[in-house]
Amino acid sequence: MGRATTAPQTRWERAGVEARITHRLARALAADARHYQIAILAALLAYAVGVLGAPIAPATVLVAVTVALTTQAVATALLARRAGATTTSAPAFDFRSPLISALSLSLLLRTDTLVVVALGALVAIAGKFLIRVRGKHLFNPTNLAIVVLLLAVPEHAWVSPGQWGESTVVAFALACAGGLVLHRSERADITITFLVAWTVIVIGRGLWLGDPLAVGAHRLTSGALLIFAFFMISDPRSTPDSRAGRIVLAVLVALGAALVEYGLWRRNGLFLSLAACSMLVPLIDRWLPGPRHHWRRPGPASPLTADRSPDR
Amino acid sequence: MKRGHLLAFVLTMAFAPLAWPFCGFYVAKADTKLFNRASQVVIARAEDRTVLTMANDFQGEPREFAVVIPVPTFIGRDQIHVGDKAHIDHLDAYTAPRLVEYFDPDPCRVMMLMERSAAAPASAPPSADAAAKSLGVTIEARYTVGEYDILILSAEQSDGLETWLTDNGYQLPAGASRVLGSYIRQGMRFFVARVNLAEQAKLGFSYLRPLQVAYESPKFMLPIRLGTLNADGPQELFVYTLTPKGRVETVNYRTVRLPTGMDIPIFVREEFGDFYRALFDEQVRREQMRAVFLEYAWDMNWCDPCAADPLSSEELEALGVHWLDDGRPGVVPMPRPVPPGRLVPPQPQPRNVFVTRLHLRYTADTFPDDLVFQETGDRTNFQGRYVLRHPWTGKADCDGARQYRAALPARLEHEAQTLANLTGWDIATVREKIGPDRLRQPAPQPGPWWRKIWPDAGPR
Structure with missing residues (x-):
């Protein structure tokens, strides 16, 4: 059939195109753990706004994404200039990490002004380039932004951890867990350790108090907890290099959060604890060294996901 | 088609909030069946300083009335106060969902405007008695405040407390021991109040006035678990918060805005109470009784349209707002006559008080944990408002x-x-x-x- 490849005509051709698109999409999602994360975060954002009626204005997401990407672009450009002509060592612009930071920030941060959103995105990405110890950034970008804003402008920034509803949380947990299985993520250890540690603390405290299990179960079904466990504490760029180190960090973060939530009776224990414990990561790395993480995809490289190092 | 000119009617809430009571539970002497179906609680809080005002519409014999409320700290004699029910009624009226009426203009001519305003519902209840002895539990303090006899108890073991309460003639609902035990381990004290009949007769009140407690604690929460024990079916709770920064929300449950701003048929004017109750029932059903509803969030200096005047500084202080400046102007009610062509104009007053009204219906299954709140920086105004267009x-x-x-x-x-x-x-x-x-x-x-x-x- 000498037909030019314009619009597909037959049912079979259409099915073929659909299959190709699906296949490409699946490959893109499987190619890099971050693609899968971006897809989950975007879906969650759409669900939060569309179904749950979360007060997240499109402008908020737009500002967060724009500022995050711009900051990343400017910072990589500056670094590239500093590195001079030796292009091999200069980092290339990568949209994925800042996009994840911006989406997480949009999901978690609540504010009454866009300035704070922009500030958050700026702090998140700039912090990644500025606060580094031995070539590794210290804080998870979104975590840093949230903690800085909570402490600096508490009257304009807050986190609404209760806004997800239980059915959302269950579906979201499944999607996140699916991501771990799909990518056999080397950083799954910290997420799992943290979730186990936090569950032990919450349920254990409930048992000690004599509470029905429903109380503990209710406390564990929090959307913010899952975003924290799957997208924040698991950040391979700011966690310890060795598995033992990551397990230590996960347990420390859980203990710190429990201290804040149940000892001091303050909110946002998870975020505060992670920020505080992150400062111990260089020490943990010295004590329990391991191979440094670089974003890399398994299998043949595609132009989208080619390995770049040193990455940011 | 040019619609709508001005509101004529702000019908306040034809809905007198059912019945009230508490976050604690009623304990009956003898076999009287007591239910606490709905409660009204006002929480005024800035930093960690909290004033809790609990109103109740207890409908039994005064001597049957007793309430046990977990509190986070020891409470001294002068930290307890008996408040004025009228202030809570005023706050209720001010924050109530409202009906607004508009009259379509003559499509052939410019229309005249009209306006009127409305009234608040009333309610009144009765009172009660009791006495107490110690038996294995520490009575940390014993006060008589107004018509109430109040004990502050602490206990080592929930069994001890349960035994003491039972021995002293309180009838505890099944499962109380477990919940009491949890609060004991959390280091909470128990505030036990009963009506002193002699004092009540002397004071001459025919109903129970709201109890107020002031304390300083980082715990911004409301214990609701005891209340679910002796309830026959779901309970209703209204929480009004007065805070300096902005809207308050629950951190461990979804806070959902009540649907608002819709045009509804005119006949609802005659049955607004039924409408509001049906609306709330339906929303609760849709959320599977797992959400807290935001019914009102507003800067206390004004309203638009007003279901009732904003509370005066004196009333706010009586409800526990302790951060008002001393040099402020006195009472600042809204000027009532509304200029034609616009709604009530904002007239900012130097009072940083933001009111949030939360409404929930709960059972032990759907709300297993106590309510934990946080104040946000959100000062966006929100109200339950329904529109009639004639x-x-x-x-x-x-x-x-x-x-x-x-x-x-x-x-x-x-x-x-x-x-x-x-x-x-x-x-x-x-x-x-x-x-x-x-x-x-x-x-x-x-x-x-x-x-x-x-x-x-x-x-x-």
Whole structure:
């Protein structure tokens, strides 16, 4: 059939195109753990706004994404200039990490002004380039932004951890867990350790108090907890290099959060604890060294996901 | 079609909040069945300084009344106060969901405006008695405040406390021991109040006044678990918070905004209480009784439209607002007459008080944990507001009037569907109440035959 490849005509051709698109999409999602994360975060954002009626204005997401990407672009450009002509060592612009930071920030941060959103995105990405110890950034970008804003402008920034509803949380947990299985993520250890540690603390405290299990179960079904466990504490760029180190960090973060939530009776224990414990990561790395993480995809490289190092 | 001119009526809440009581539970002497179905609690809080005001509409013999409330700290004699029920009623009226009425203008002419205003509901209840002895539990303090005898208890073991309460004639609901034990381990004290009949007779109040407790604690929470124990079915709770920064929300449950701003059929005016209750029932059903509803969030200096005047500084202080500046101007109620053509104008006063009204219906299954709150920086105003638009009923016959009449049935139908959707009411019944005639397209007006082909050809 000498037909030019314009619009597909037959049912079979259409099915073929659909299959190709699906296949490409699946490959893109499987190619890099971050693609899968971006897809989950975007879906969650759409669900939060569309179904749950979360007060997240499109402008908020737009500002967060724009500022995050711009900051990343400017910072990589500056670094590239500093590195001079030796292009091999200069980092290339990568949209994925800042996009994840911006989406997480949009999901978690609540504010009454866009300035704070922009500030958050700026702090998140700039912090990644500025606060580094031995070539590794210290804080998870979104975590840093949230903690800085909570402490600096508490009257304009807050986190609404209760806004997800239980059915959302269950579906979201499944999607996140699916991501771990799909990518056999080397950083799954910290997420799992943290979730186990936090569950032990919450349920254990409930048992000690004599509470029905429903109380503990209710406390564990929090959307913010899952975003924290799957997208924040698991950040391979700011966690310890060795598995033992990551397990230590996960347990420390859980203990710190429990201290804040149940000892001091303050909110946002998870975020505060992670920020505080992150400062111990260089020490943990010295004590329990391991191979440094670089974003890399398994299998043949595609132009989208080619390995770049040193990455940011 | 130019719609709507001014509100004429702000009907306050024809809905007197059912019955009230508490976050604690009633403990009956003897076998009297007591239920605490609904409660009203006002929490005024800045930093960690908290004043809790608990109103109740206890409907039994005063001597049967007793309440046990977990509190986070030891409470001294002067930290307890008996408040004025009128202040809570005022706050209730001020924050209540409201109906607004508009009158469609004559589509042929400019309309005149009208305005009126409205009144608040009333309610009144009775009172009670008791006495107490120590037996294995530490009575940390014993006070008589107003018509109440109050004990502050601490305990090592929930069994001990349960035994003591039972020995002293309190009837505890099943499962109380476990919940008491949890609070004991959390280091909480117990505030036990009963009515002192002699004092009550001396004071001459025929109802129980609200109890107020002031304390300083980082715990911004409301213990509701005890309250679910002896309740026969779901309970109703209204929480009003007064805070300096902004809106308050629950951190461990979803806070959902009540649907608001809809146009609904005129007949709802006569049954606003039923409407609001049905609306709330329906929303609770949709959220599977797992959400807290935001009914009002507003800067206390004004309102728009006002269901009642904002509270005066004196009333706010009586409800525990302790951060008002001393040099402030005195009472600042809203000027009532509203300038034609606009709603009540904002007149910012130097009082940084933001009020949030939360409403929830709960059972032990759907709300297993106590309510934990946080204050946010959100100062966006929100209110439950429902709009009645009275159709214009003039006789004039211009093009505008014809178009208006032609569009009216569709609009009324839309209002009917909105109402049915909000409340879960049967759409046929709603249509019946609106009047099937009004929902029908009017018969074509007899007019010149050429209007059929040149509908817009009027005199120019």
